[in-house]
Amino acid sequence: MAAAAGSGTPREEEGPSGEAAAPQPQAPTSAPGARLSRLPLARVKALVKADPDVTLAGQEAIFILARAAELFVETIAKDAYCCAQQGKRKTLQRRDLDNAIEAVDEFAFLEVP
Secondary structure, rough: EEOOOOOOOOOOEEEEOOOOOOOOOOOOOOOOOOOOOOOOOHHHHHHHHOOOOOOOHHHHHHHHHHHHHHHHHHHHHHHHHHHHHOOOOOOHHHHHHHHHHHOOHHHHOOOOO
């Protein structure tokens, strides 16, 4: 975030439409006890080890897979929530996920033939 001139306090940056943009969350860097992954790494490791094609997976690979899964779930949930909002609802339903999968090209691999 940028600081206001001479005040030393953070200010919100303006978006392209001139409105104040929402501040972006910052990842914890050195906070004691801070988790870098929201998914339990032991569970992700167990899922990876369940694949017969995987013989060895390092801790860094497990972390990257967990982080990728988190980002995937976050992205599809946001898109599904947009579909729910179009129906004037706040609760996600299965059809919202189906609509998001159909609407976004990046989710084409999830479509059932």
